[in-house]
Amino acid sequence: MSENLTIGFIGNPNCGKTTLFNAYTGANLKVANWPGVTVEKVEGAIKDHDLNIRLVDLPGTYSLTSYTMEEQVSRQFILSDEVDVIIDVADASALERNLYLTLQLLELGKPVVLALNMMDIVEKRGMEIDTHRLPELLGIPVIPVSARKRTGLDVLLHAAAHHKDCKDPECLIHHHKYISKHRHNHHAEYAMVYSDNIEDKIDLIIEELKRKYPDLTNYRWHAIKLLEQDQEITKRYSVNLPTVIDRNYESDIINEKYDFIQEIIKEVLVNKDRQDALTEKADRALTHRVWGIPIFLGIMAVVFFLTFTIGDWIKGYLEVGIESFSALVSDMLVATGVNEVLCSLIVDGIIAGVGGILTFLPNIFILFLALAFLEDSGYMARVAYVMEGIMSKLGLSGRAFIPMILGFGCTVPAIMASRTLENKHDRFKVMLITPFMSCSARLPIYILFAEMFFKERAMIVAYSMYLIGLVVAILVAAVIHLIDKRKSENYLLIELPEYKIPSSRTVAIYVWEKVKDYLTKAGTTIFVASIAMWILLNFGPHGYTTEMVDSFGAVLGHWLVPFFEPIGLGYWQIAVALIAGISAKEVVVSSCAVLFGIPNITSEAGMNTLVGILGTAGFGQLNAFCLMIFCLLYIPCAAAMATIKREARSWKWMCFSAVFQLAVAWGMTFIIYHIGRIV
Incomplete structure (x- = not known):
């Protein structure tokens, strides 16, 4: 009968733990070339050496003296009776820094195996590590590995399996040259x-x-x-x-x-002072005190240029395909004599709602592909370093900018990443401002309304949403810092990893996970929301109706118009779409497709139709810009709200966050709308 063995992977942030864990388990965990990626322990299982092995990937930590939530997770697990063998993953190219944690682990009296990861970088720099002398000094197995190239993995697991019963000092073999004068030697x-x-x-x-x-x-x-x-x-x-x-x-x-x-x-x-020349040269520009931030903004501008140009080119083919599919389904339903109500639900509700979202898939794909390259190359850690000056003036560490950058992808992991901050008070502040960062779910809204109303300036307008979100987050943090009586000094302690060519496997995993999440959302949340929206717009106090103005949706929308009118969004259809968008931001687009009865809303013909309908009602460029601003800043999606509740462990804080963000959104949109009318 097979025995059970639990192995804990622990190490400094960005040492390659998760890459090593993925190599063993096949898990598609997010891996990036910057600290703070793993924010909670993740488990996997394999069978080897006639053992049922449970592998646990722990958040990165520099020591067993825990300050942040992620460090506490690592420490509690390592101290528990659950772990049988500790694999200490060390970045061999930064051995001096990594050995501090190793010495702390040795004092626990538990079996420890040291995995010297990133040996390929050591060799590239011309450095050499004496892998015979090191285990003599430490008294534990030391195994050279490369998680990225998958070398040394079998030997590492073999060492862990055979070292699992070594818990007493007698198991450790030391060859020190020192003669102790202490009475206990x-x-x-x-x-x-x-x-x-x-x-x-x-x-x-x-x-x-x-x-x-x-x-x-x-x-x-x-x-x-x-x-x-x-x-x-x-x-x-x-x-x-x-x-x-x-x-x-x-x-x-x-x-x-x-x-x-x-x-x-x-x-x-040997040759420990050899540094990577490319990293040193690149950092002179990318981390420059003056040029660092403009370079970051320029890089993000290039990302959006690619997102729009390449994404829109591919999107055109998807639009044609979905339009043809919608027409084909409609003809089939009519030919088979399907009830008019059911036909409307399928074509005008489901296909129009979900299909409208699916057409933005190429844009989402390009955005995440670019972000994956930036993350895995090691650049994103530099952004946090560059922002340290600004963040320190807001009473936050440059590390607080990491969750904000993650917010460009998705608000949920961004809020979870606030665990990397030591101070609970700071974590709450970051959770409050992070949702202002423009997540990928908002991108379809920007693309649709920017291309409809701003034509050749669409990319600039959409990019401005990301800049405005960043500026609002910084301004809100500044105001909080001014009125906050519990001021504390924060200093940035972050590893700047060596630049490297992004791993195709890591990038593929990252992009596929994001695309899969997007498709899953389209098949679940947006699917359900499209049906709910169709029901809301086709049933009223007197039952089924083909006149939308007699529907429950119209009644709800008219109730909300007085709230939205002062900010230039006093149209009942827009009000209903924004309320629906709380379930998921993409739903604003699918709701507009259903609300205005345009099944191919993302096609050129569909957009022209919508511009005509809205134009007749007096909805112009200023209103469209205000709509994008409001969508950028108002209540985040339901999943993000649930994450805020879980991380803050407070319903009150979640409700306060929702009300606060709604107030900021309304206030900012009000100012922009009325300044725009004057101009």
Whole structure:
């Protein structure tokens, strides 16, 4: 019968844990060349070495002293009895920085295997690591791997399977050149040995812990944490040793760990100062204090140029296909004598609503393809670094800009990424401003109304929505910072990874997941919303009606008109579409198709028809621009609201966020509409 084995993958942010996890499990987890991608532990299962192996990918952490939510997730799992073997994934090209976590893990007394990832980068730089001396110094297996090239994976798993029962110091083989003068000769037992003063204190604390907590394991690790005055450990395992724990020894312990790391590096690493010339040269421009932000805006402008030009070219073929399909289905239903009501539901409701959204698939595909290249190349981490100056003036770290950038793709993972912030107060502020970033779901709205009303300037108008969303988020953060009494200083600590050619597999996984989500939404949320919208517009107080003005939708829309009229959107059809858009932002487009009875709304003929209908009602360029602004800023989709509730653990905060964003949207649109009328 097969045994069960749980392996935890832990390591610094951006060390390649998730890529390694994907290589073993085949999971299509998001992988990017920047920190903070994994924000909660993810599990997979494989069978190997006659073992049922459970693999757990943990959020990146620099140490077991947890500050952020993601670091707490990693620490709690590593300390639990669930994990049998720890695979410490280290970026071999930045070995010095990664070994700090390794030394902390060794103190837990659990089986640890060190995976030296990114060995291909080490070789490219001309660096060399002595993989025979390193395990002698650490006393654990050290396996060179390349998760991207999938080399060394079998050897790593083999080492983990055979190292699973090594929990006692006797299992660890150390070949230190040091002769200890300490009375306990800890060099024979542990890889990391501190100064005699600290070792004496650790020994005394261990004696007290054994007396007071006889069932406790990992006595040495707990003693060290008590010396560091770790809040969680001090609260759970208090000891009355005022003469031993007479102050916080955290900085002393950290310094001694890094002294030992320096000794290790001197012995095992050759040519450690060699840097990647391309990365260094590119960063002179891309992270420049003056030119960094304009370059970022220019890159995003190129992304939108490609999204519109290439996307619209492909979109034209989809429009023709969906139009032909709609006509074919309509003819078939009429020929087979299908009831007029059912025929209207299928053609005017489902096909018009879902088909209108599907035509934007090429634009969505191009957008996510470009974002995937930027992420996996290592550029996005630089954007957070460049924005540090602005964000610090708002009382936030440049790290807070990472969730905001993620918001360009989808608000849900962007809000989840707020976990990377240390301060709970800051997380709430980021959750409040992140929905102002223009997610991909809003793109169909921009494309439709920009191309209808602004023609050759459509791309510029759509791009302006992304800039306006960014500016509004920054302005709101500035106002909050001015009125916030709980001000705190924030500093950016972020790894700037080496630039690399994006992995075709990583990019393909990322784009496919986003496209799949879009198609799934079209087949579920938008499908249901299209049917609901058709029912709302074809039934009224007196039953089924072909006159939309007599429908429940018209009644609801007219109730809402007084709210939307001061911002230039006082049309009952627009009001109903915006309410429907709370389920998913794309629904605004599918709702317009149903509301105005235009099955091929994204085609040139469909758009001309809609412009004519709206133009007759006095809806012009200014109204269209205001509609896009309101869609950009008002209540995020239902999924995003649910995520805010889950992350904040508060219904009140979720409701406050919705009301706040609606108020900001109404206020901004009101200002723009009335300034536009004057101009």
